[in-house]
Amino acid sequence: MDVVNQLVAQGQFTVVKQPLGFIKILQWIFAIFAFSTCGSYSGMFKMSVECKNRSESDLGIEVEFEYPFRLHQVYFDAPTCKGGNPERLFLVGDYSSSAEFFVTIAVFSFLYSMAALSVYCFILEKYRENSKGAQIDFVVTAVFAFMWLVSSCAWAKGLSDVKTATDPERVITFISACDEPENRCREVYDPKVSGLNTSVAFGFINLILWLGNLWFVFKETGWMAAFAGTYVPSQEKQPAPDSFGQAGYGQQDPYAGSQGGYQPEYGQQGGYNEDGGYSQGYEQQPTSYSNQM
Secondary structure, rough: HHHHHHHHHHOOHHHHOOOOHHHHHHHHHHHHHHHHHHHHHHHEEEEEEEEOOHHHEEEEEEEEEOOOHHHHHOEEOOOOOOOOOOOEOOOOOHHHHHHHHHHHHHHHHHHHHHHHHHHHHHHHHHHHOOHHHHHHOOOOOOOOHHHHHHHHHHHHHHHHHHHHHHHHHHHOOOHHHHHHHEEEEEEEEOOOOHHHHHHHHHHHHHHHHHHHHHHHHHHHHHHHHHHHHHOOOOOOOOOOOOOOOOOOOOOOOOOOOOOOOOOOOOOOOOEEEEOEEEEOOOOOOOOOOOOOO
């Protein structure tokens, strides 16, 4: 009891108020509805065969069937209206594969939803620690969403075939006595399949829930941030130069240097010196000739 109290005290049950946990609760509930409405079904229909000889008539032929709908194993006895023992007839079809597949997916969805809720409530920090738990959760959720799609469609088709195979008007055609015009055959009671119709509806509701849960689990994986981090923006166009210096016009003349040549300084102004001669203001002396006279 102390262990249970400690777990409850450490639990983070506020996650059930968030979409991540709340949808898991809905998945858990609707999975129960799906496999219970299909797996616990049992139905019955009733027919009557009224022979010309009333003593051979059977006005209450009951045919019972149930999950997993192996109808080829369901039989009933019908009078021949010719005297003697009644004939034994079997229904047609085996629809157990689609029904059992649907129930199996529902049961595993129920178990996984319960396990995921336990993780959310008690070890949510480890679930979000390195995103591996969320990534596994996303993959499993995607698989279950696909399985709900396949199983619901398969069971919807199987249910349609079950309805056809258990239609009393169709089953009456199997009775040889009903081929004689002097005998009267009719249906008395149709099978009620509203529960099976509901199971198909619950299957597609589960599909919607698991598809919707993909988005909230995806946000926990960290893949969205990874995708944003790998985005490389296009290269921006370089702005036009606003001065000659930025465009390279201020570069030093490669031909200018300490070699010989005339390099005047235009910043200086000419004037007369003390000797009365006129100075042009050049800092450097005129270039000497290598061959002087």
